[in-house]
Amino acid sequence: MLLVFIPVSLLLEYVLRAPPLWVFLTATVAVIPLADGLRQATEQVAARAGQTVGGLLNVTFGNLAELIIAVFVLLAGNITVVKAQITGSIIGNALLGLGLAILIGSFGRVRQKFSGEHAGQLNSMLFLLLIALMLPALFDLTEQLPNFAAGSETLRANLDEYLSLGVAVVLIVVYLLNLVYTLVTHKDVFALEEEPHHGPLWPVWRAAAVMVGATALIALESEMLSGALEATxxxxxxxxxxxxxxxxxxxxxxxxxxxxxxxxxxGRIGLAINIAVGATIQVALFTAPLLVLISYFIGRPMNLVFSSPLELVALAAVAFTVSTVTRDGEATWFEGVLLLAVYLLLALAFFFVTPRGEGEARRLAPVAFQAVQQDAALPILRVS
Structure with a gap:
């Protein structure tokens, strides 16, 4: 039923020239059935390729929608929004996605068991991404000079960009080696239990057509989303x-x-954890670094400096909370509630965050007013 929002959003954007709010809302809803179409197609592929490869495909094509949205937002010059989207994807997959999966999957069950070895590998990767994403912010902080000399801000920005490029390359290499580790050299250790596929299998051409068509439509809807973002x-x-x-x-x-x-x-909680935490890891180790590289090719350079302390706290919360919940190899409904509670607390904090520009203006306004009072004879007051 939600597929009807695809033509509705296109009609509002290109024919009726409707207000950006309506375009944003309809395009947002239109992405949902398209993303689910990608899920169904990858599930069909998983039935032939196996659960481990199928889980990887599900994560990859699931994150493809997010990557397309981020690229169009980046083209619009909203780099802060792209970084926020990266943080939101990490906490959303690990806390909201995993919390919903555990809560919904535990109805009528005392507990669900999964592979402790696989969970341990995923948790190790979570702590790696925490270190990798905190490092550029800490580097930026150490390079801030107490007295800014001429050109020091430009120099620091260049250093941030160089470090981010280096970190991006390292993370992509680590992610590719992780695929080799889990799918080739140690595939027996990390192989998920195979489950029989229920329902008819699609022909390969149909699954491929759904993947390509859904991806193209997501790109179109994402362009409309990015264009209507600021006005909305x-x-x-x-x-x-x-x-x-x-x-x-x-x-x-x-x-x-x-x-x-x-x-x-x-009852396939192992696959659910693989999708939720695997998507988190892929965002941090592949999608975010890839966006850094893409940003330089399109002339909108973006670094990996998450300047808000709240974003860094959120990343740390993901690593510690998910590790605590999954370390025993069992999942109960209350652990799903705990994950959702942490996500809601973070979302509440982000809702009240003052945009950086407004915060700086509020902080500088009293200082500027006091300077005017002290020296009202100045013809011009320059405020940096």
Whole structure:
């Protein structure tokens, strides 16, 4: 039924020239069934290729929607929103996606068991991504000079970009080696239990056609989303930062939420964890570094410096909370509640975050006013 929002959004954008708010809302809803279409197609492929490869495909094509949205937002010059979307995807997959999967999958069950070895590998990768994403921010902090000399800000920005490029290359290499480790050299250790596929299998051409068609439509809807983002945030009274870290992140990863909850309900909690935490790892170790590289090719250079301490706290919360919940190889419904509670607390904090520009203006306003009072004879007051 949600597929009807695809032609509706196109009609509002290209024919009726409707207000950006309506374009944003309809395009947002239109991405949801397209993301689910990608999930269904990858599930069909998984029935032939096996659960481990199928889980990887589900994560990859699920994150494809988010990558496309981020690229169009990046082209529009909203780098802060792209970074917020990366943070939102990490906390959304690991806390919201995994929490929903465990909660929905545990109804009527005392507990669900999964591979402790696989969970341990995923947790190790989570702590790696925490170190990798905190390092550029800590480096930026150490390079801030107490007295800014001429050109020092430009120099520091260049150093941030060089470090981010280096970190991006390392993370992509580590992610590719992780695929070799789990799918080739140690595939017996990390292989998921195979489950019989229920229902008819699609022909290969149909699954491929759905993947290509859904990806193309997601790209089109993402372009409309990015174009209407700033106007929508102004109308709703929300910061673009909040829309990026919550709304766009949830929309871009909706396929993983559906897939994880679906498989968990079937009793395949190991696959659900692989999708939720695997999607988190792929965002941090592949999608985010890839966006850094893409940003330089399109002339919109982006670094990996997450300047908000709250974003860094959120990343740390993901690593520690998921590790605590999954370390025993068992899942109960209350652990799903705990994950959802942490996500809601973070979302509440992000809702009240003051956009960086507004915060700086509020901080500098009293200082500027005091300077005017002290020296009213100055013809010009320059405020940096």
């Amino acid at each position: 945030s102004s109308v709703l009274g929300l910061s673009p930062f909040f829309l990026g870290i919550i709304v766009l992140a949830v929309v871009g990863n909706f396929a993983e939420y559906i897939a994880g909850s679906y498989f968990a309900r079937q």
